[in-house]
Every structure is written in structure tokens, then in C-alpha cells.
Amino acid sequence: MSTPTLHHTPSASTETVDERLIENRARSVGHLFRDRVAATPDSEAFRFAVGETWEGVTWSEVQQTAYRLAAGLIALGVGPEDRVAIASSTRYEWALADLAVMCSGGATTTIYPTTIAPDVAYILANSGSVVVFAEDDEQVTKLWERRVDLPGLARVITFDGASDGEWVLSLRQLEQMGAELLATNPGAVDERIDALTPDQLATIIYTSGTTGRPKGVRLDHNAWTYQAAATDAIGILSPSDLQYLWLPLAHVFGKFLLTLPLQCGFPTAIDGRIDKIVDNLAVVQPTFMGAAPRIFEKAYARITMMMKAEGGLKEKLFKWSVSVGRDVAAMRARGEEPTGMLATKIGLADKLVLHKVRERFGGRIRFFISGSAALNTDVAHWFDSIGLTILEGYGLTETSAASFVNRPGSNRIGTVGWALPGTEARIAEDGEVLLRGPGVMEGYHNKPEDTAEAKDADGWMHTGDIGELDANGYLKITDRKKDFFKTSGGKYVAPSLIESTFKGLCPYVSQFVVYGADHNFVTALVTLDADAIADWADGHGISGDYRTIVTSPQAREMVQMYVDTLNVNLNRWEQIKKFVVLDHDLTVEAGELTPSLKVRRKVVNEKYGDVLDALYTG
Structure with missing residues (x-):
């Protein structure tokens, strides 16, 4: 490991942070969920597609179902910190299953639905998972194929697949088991939540290791409640927002965006079908969405090519409008507003072209959040020119997703913004970014040597990324250390x-x-x-x-x-x-x-x- 130099993250002097939210954060995700239900029981929590229509559920309705599922897990013998895996695409049932695990005192192990059967078996065996939520028959088949390798796997709960009534149960059957337990012990779930502590294991997310075998990142409840509270504390989101969530929930970024509404109280429209994103945005009309850079690259390429195919006056008008939009975006980045002729031009450009592009994304987007890889600056500037701000952020699975993020009023394209309050950063002598704070992992599951290599005795996480911190606290990531x-x-x-x-x-x-x-x-x-x-x-x-x-x-x-x-x-x-x-x-x-x-x-x-x-x- 390289020795850290003393380049601390400067405080963002222009930012107002409600430190009380961080100091008084919930003890666990279970507490956070219960507090949210108590605060806004009748507010919309989730929205999900049923055929061609969208249905919504309130926080109290989510609690009723999640509690029954949690009680079902308790009835199956799931105890504190017992691992319960979820192998599914992004959908409402994923969120319910995760909440059930959190409220039962267990720990969620995430599995991508594309994971092949041998790797699924490895993750389940390595994590010691005792129950798996499996999306459909395809996922269940993987488990049957490797059942002999999984003696500790007691039950499989399937969302859409067939139940055999013994090893494989339906979600409805688990819910019924929970209802029966709650009928005799109404406080069973609340007792589990009451017993949760901040340092208790909440999640194991597997990330690829250099040897090819994935490593399980252990994240405690405190990591998730800190991330949610710190994001809430910077004031970029409110209960009036509406999130569109399509990202894989097995990924740390998706899991973070699933935890955030428990803190902030906004509803989330959830649908993991990538081919439906554009169609759904027009219907749902969200105010923000998290995405990987590839989504923005594809949208940028598609729209610019469509205009090029039109040719003639339409293409010229489009290019002129984007050019005017870029001039205005540059002014606003300096804290200025267009006046005179430029104000007239942007009004015309917006009326003729720019607002039509925004409508393709629902028409209400306040900002996008880009994470998981570097975003091309030309793509970011193009979106900014049409009035769609992309806030690039940065974090690792090992730092529970969000460590740095740009702010709507202080977005600096080409950087990943300022650190979340409570997160420290240093640049080592070789340029590596080091992070420390409540969001940093406990360690790698059953891998003490790998843990010691990644996280030093002083709690600094060695990210493996090369970066630069400027005098105002903006971090710029230049590359992966191992990719050089x-x-x-x-x-x-x-x-x-x-x-x-x-x-x-x-x-x-x-x-x-x-x-x-x-x-x-x-x-x-x-x-x-x-x-x-x-x-x-x-x-x-x-x-x-x-x-x-x-x-x-x-x-x-x-x-x-x-x-x-x-x-x-x-x-x-x-x-x-x-x-x-x-x-x-x-x-x-x-x-x-x-x-x-x-x-x-x-x-x-x-x-x-x-x-x-x-x-x-x-």
C-alpha cells in the first residue's frame, strides 16, 4: 500500500448541510423503513407496471406486505444476520424481498439474474445463504442444478416460478406463513427491528476479484443509513420528487437508490426492463433517475443521428439550438443568467427544439445521476445544453455506492463533485484515491487478507482509482490504477x-x-x-x-x-x-x-x- 499524503477534501463552503440528519440517522434500515411508514403512511411509495398500466402502493401498504414476508422468513428459521439471497431482475418484488430481509434481521445477498449456475452456487455457499428469493423458473432451475452443492440452503421463494410446496415456495405461500405467525405473535417483526444495531450486517454484495472469484463486500446497517441521511442532508431531493429506478438492484448503485426513498420519502417507479426506459419515462414523468453512462451515450447518439438523417433546415436548427443551449449552460455554471439577445435566442431555441428533446425523457427531469463508470464530457455538455443536467458521482461497492456527487447548483462537468458530508478523501503519493467514513465496508466476507490489503488500519479504503482533488474539493477520476x-x-x-x-x-x-x-x-x-x-x-x-x-x-x-x-x-x-x-x-x-x-x-x-x-x- 502507498502512504497517504495530507491532501484532505476541502469543505464545500457554498453548501448548506443539515448535519442533524446525519447525527440522528436511523439505527438500521429496518428502523428507517418503519420511521418512513410512520411519517407518511398514506403517501405513494412505489409504482410498478402491470401490463400497460402503472399501479401505485402507499408506504403503509408496503409495510403490510413486507411485514408478512419478514414474518414468513422468521417462520422459516431466518435469524439475525442470516443471509437471504435475491436472484432477480429489478422489480417491485425485489424491493419487497429486501425490506422483508431487513425487517427480519437477516442480511441480503445480491445475485444478478444473468449469473451462471456455478457462480450462483459459489455465492450462495460462500455467503452461507439459507434462503433464496428466485425470480422465475429459470432462476429456480439453476438452484436445482446445484442443490447438491448447497446443503445449507433451506428454502427457495419464487416470484413467478412454480412451487413444489416443499423446497420451492411461492411468494404468496411465504406471505401466508408470515400472516399465520403474526396472528399469534403480532410483534414478531417489530421485535426483530428493535433488536437491530448499526454495526449489524445488512448486505453482502459480490464484486469481481482479480483471481476471477467474486468477493463478498460486507456492508452494515450504518453504511446504508449514513448514505441515505448524508444525501438527504445536502438537500438535493425532497418528498415531491419521483424516481425512476431501472438499475440492477444487485448492484450497489441500485441498492443505494432503493434505500434513499426510505429517508427522503419520495415515490419510486420501478421497472428493470432496459428496452422500456424511454417509453416508461414518457409515461411516468420522473424528476430524477440514476443510470450508467452507456444509457446517456446511446440516447445522445440516437438523437444526434436522427437529426443528421433529417438533414437540411431541421438539422441546422437543431445544431443552432444546442449551440445556444451550451452558451447558456456555461453562463449558468458561472452563476449568471442570459440577457438581451442571448435570452431571446434561448427562448426561441427552447420553444422550437430543446423542450421537445426534454419531453422524450418525460419533461420533468430535474437531473440525472450518472455512476459506475466515467461519463464522457461531450455527452454531459450536450445534455446540459438541452436543459438536462447529469450529476456525475463516484463510489465503490466497498463504499456503499455514494462517496462523491455533483450538486445541481454547483455541477462541474468532468468531475464527480464533492464528497458527501462525513466522508473523507485523500490522494496518495501515487495518485490513488483513498476514502474513509461510515459508508466504507466492514470488509470482504471470509477474506481477511484481501480486507487488509484494501482497507488499512486507520480505516482508509484504497479505491484502486487514480484521481485529483482541486482546491474547491472537486474530485476528478482519471483512470483505474490497475488499468494503466x-x-x-x-x-x-x-x-x-x-x-x-x-x-x-x-x-x-x-x-x-x-x-x-x-x-x-x-x-x-x-x-x-x-x-x-x-x-x-x-x-x-x-x-x-x-x-x-x-x-x-x-x-x-x-x-x-x-x-x-x-x-x-x-x-x-x-x-x-x-x-x-x-x-x-x-x-x-x-x-x-x-x-x-x-x-x-x-x-x-x-x-x-x-x-x-x-x-x-x-
């Missing part, structure tokens, strides 16, 4: 920044992976977005399936043009000298992307190493 590589010429290359820049230049790209460790020049692996490249092909008279299009000379020439543009602003040793365009995209199912759509660099480099190495021969 050295060319054979001895020059260091930061691939993430190059990759993010290219995604802002090329609207047709899906993934751009920079490669070149120990080689004499840098190369890249390129994949193209299926929808974007199909539109491009139509406009260039190219027919055929995806493979035919992306392997065509015209597609390669197009990519080369954008690579040339990229190279103009790179150091000579960073420039992409050669690249290969794959005939297929990277996918979550193939293990090449995480469920939050980040590239698994080690997997990609190993899988396509021969293809990339071939660029250095001949």
Missing part, C-alpha cells in the same frame, strides 16, 4: 480516458477497448451499436445483417475517420495506430460486460488477446 499500462517504450497510457473520449466522438460505437501493454504502440478493439449502425447503413446504401454491415469496408473507413479525429488530441504514444472491429458486440451474457454495462477488461483482453496481438505482426 506501460508501452514497450516506457510510456504510461490511461485507457479509460481515451475510451470515454472516443465514445463522445463516434455515435455508432458500442464499445472501444484500448490495448497495448508492453507493445510498441497502442491498438483498440471496437464494437458497433446494432441500432446506430443499422441507421448508418441505411443512409449509405449498405444492406445485410449486422455482421455484414460492421465488417464492410465502408464501416471500417467510418471508424478510421473517428479514430483519426481522436488521435489529433492524444500524445503520440497514446494514439491508436491500428484497430479491429468485431463482427459482434460485447455482452453481459458472455461475461464481457458487467450488469451495469462496464467492460470486464481482463476478460476481454484474454478472450480477444490473439486478435489484438495479431495487429502487432506483419
Whole structure:
């Protein structure tokens, strides 16, 4: 481990923080939930899709169901800190299951629904999970396949799958068991909540380790209640907000956004279907949404390509409006408002173009929150120009998601903003970002050596990210420490920044992976977005399936043009000298992307190493 230097995060002098919210935070997630129900029992808590319509439930209705499910878990023998896993996509039942675990005194273990059966078995065995909530028959089948490896797994509760009445129960059957327990012991769940302590285990979230085996990050109740209270304390959200939540709840960012409404009291529309995001935004009309950068990149590419396809006056008007919007956004970032001719221009631009773009996102968005990977600054500026602010934030699974975040009135594009109150940051001598605070993990489950390597004796979490803190407390992440590589010429290359820049230049790209460790020049692996490249092909008279299009000379020439543009602003040793365009995209199912759509660099480099190495021969 490197030795920390004394570069502390400066306080954000312009920010008003309600410290009382942090000091008086709930003792546990169970307490937080119960307090929310008591404060606003008849307010809307969740909204979820049933067919083509959306239904809402109040906090008191959520409590009734969650308590019955929690009592059902107690009836099954779930005790304090016993692990209960959830293997499901993002949906209302996920939230109910998690609340039930929290209120029963158990600890939630999260599993992505795309996880293959052997890895599911490893996570369940390593965590010691005694019950699993499984979304459907597909998830249940994985458990049947590995049941012999899971002697400690007592029951499976399925949301939509078939019940056998013995090992596999339906959600309704669990709820009925809980109702019967509460009929004889009405205080069973409240007694479990009363007994919860801040340092009690609340969640184990598994994150990929360098050896390939995932590591279970242990987060206690205090981590979650701190994150919620600290976010509430900076005053960026209120009960009048409406969240749209699609992110994987097995991911720490999604889990954080599920905990936040318990503190702030706003309702959440929940639907994990990525292909429904745009349609749902128009119907739900949320005021904020968290997302991974890929969602913003795709929206930016789609809209700009649509305008380019229109051509003529429409395209010119669109470009003019965005240009005016960018000038106004720059003024507002300085705390100024447009006057005179610029005020007239932005009024016209907004009336003719910009408000129509905002309406595609529901028309009520106050801001987006971007996390889990770096957001391209050109994409961020474009959204800002049309009146859709993206607040980039930063955190790790090991820091329970939110450590830094930009603020609506002090958003600085290209940074991840200020630290949440109560979180400390330092920059080590080698540039690594170190974090300390209530949100930092207890440690890795059953991995004391890995814990000691990541978290030092003084409580500083070594993030593995390289960053810079400016005098005003804004943090800029420049790359992952382990992703840096050295060319054979001895020059260091930061691939993430190059990759993010290219995604802002090329609207047709899906993934751009920079490669070149120990080689004499840098190369890249390129994949193209299926929808974007199909539109491009139509406009260039190219027919055929995806493979035919992306392997065509015209597609390669197009990519080369954008690579040339990229190279103009790179150091000579960073420039992409050669690249290969794959005939297929990277996918979550193939293990090449995480469920939050980040590239698994080690997997990609190993899988396509021969293809990339071939660029250095001949």
C-alpha cells in the first residue's frame, strides 16, 4: 500500500448541510423503513407496471406486505444476520424481498439474474445463504442444478416460478406463513427491528476479484443509513420528487437508490426492463433517475443521428439550438443568467427544439445521476445544453455506492463533485484515491487478507482509482490504477480516458477497448451499436445483417475517420495506430460486460488477446 499524503477534501463552503440528519440517522434500515411508514403512511411509495398500466402502493401498504414476508422468513428459521439471497431482475418484488430481509434481521445477498449456475452456487455457499428469493423458473432451475452443492440452503421463494410446496415456495405461500405467525405473535417483526444495531450486517454484495472469484463486500446497517441521511442532508431531493429506478438492484448503485426513498420519502417507479426506459419515462414523468453512462451515450447518439438523417433546415436548427443551449449552460455554471439577445435566442431555441428533446425523457427531469463508470464530457455538455443536467458521482461497492456527487447548483462537468458530508478523501503519493467514513465496508466476507490489503488500519479504503482533488474539493477520476499500462517504450497510457473520449466522438460505437501493454504502440478493439449502425447503413446504401454491415469496408473507413479525429488530441504514444472491429458486440451474457454495462477488461483482453496481438505482426 502507498502512504497517504495530507491532501484532505476541502469543505464545500457554498453548501448548506443539515448535519442533524446525519447525527440522528436511523439505527438500521429496518428502523428507517418503519420511521418512513410512520411519517407518511398514506403517501405513494412505489409504482410498478402491470401490463400497460402503472399501479401505485402507499408506504403503509408496503409495510403490510413486507411485514408478512419478514414474518414468513422468521417462520422459516431466518435469524439475525442470516443471509437471504435475491436472484432477480429489478422489480417491485425485489424491493419487497429486501425490506422483508431487513425487517427480519437477516442480511441480503445480491445475485444478478444473468449469473451462471456455478457462480450462483459459489455465492450462495460462500455467503452461507439459507434462503433464496428466485425470480422465475429459470432462476429456480439453476438452484436445482446445484442443490447438491448447497446443503445449507433451506428454502427457495419464487416470484413467478412454480412451487413444489416443499423446497420451492411461492411468494404468496411465504406471505401466508408470515400472516399465520403474526396472528399469534403480532410483534414478531417489530421485535426483530428493535433488536437491530448499526454495526449489524445488512448486505453482502459480490464484486469481481482479480483471481476471477467474486468477493463478498460486507456492508452494515450504518453504511446504508449514513448514505441515505448524508444525501438527504445536502438537500438535493425532497418528498415531491419521483424516481425512476431501472438499475440492477444487485448492484450497489441500485441498492443505494432503493434505500434513499426510505429517508427522503419520495415515490419510486420501478421497472428493470432496459428496452422500456424511454417509453416508461414518457409515461411516468420522473424528476430524477440514476443510470450508467452507456444509457446517456446511446440516447445522445440516437438523437444526434436522427437529426443528421433529417438533414437540411431541421438539422441546422437543431445544431443552432444546442449551440445556444451550451452558451447558456456555461453562463449558468458561472452563476449568471442570459440577457438581451442571448435570452431571446434561448427562448426561441427552447420553444422550437430543446423542450421537445426534454419531453422524450418525460419533461420533468430535474437531473440525472450518472455512476459506475466515467461519463464522457461531450455527452454531459450536450445534455446540459438541452436543459438536462447529469450529476456525475463516484463510489465503490466497498463504499456503499455514494462517496462523491455533483450538486445541481454547483455541477462541474468532468468531475464527480464533492464528497458527501462525513466522508473523507485523500490522494496518495501515487495518485490513488483513498476514502474513509461510515459508508466504507466492514470488509470482504471470509477474506481477511484481501480486507487488509484494501482497507488499512486507520480505516482508509484504497479505491484502486487514480484521481485529483482541486482546491474547491472537486474530485476528478482519471483512470483505474490497475488499468494503466506501460508501452514497450516506457510510456504510461490511461485507457479509460481515451475510451470515454472516443465514445463522445463516434455515435455508432458500442464499445472501444484500448490495448497495448508492453507493445510498441497502442491498438483498440471496437464494437458497433446494432441500432446506430443499422441507421448508418441505411443512409449509405449498405444492406445485410449486422455482421455484414460492421465488417464492410465502408464501416471500417467510418471508424478510421473517428479514430483519426481522436488521435489529433492524444500524445503520440497514446494514439491508436491500428484497430479491429468485431463482427459482434460485447455482452453481459458472455461475461464481457458487467450488469451495469462496464467492460470486464481482463476478460476481454484474454478472450480477444490473439486478435489484438495479431495487429502487432506483419
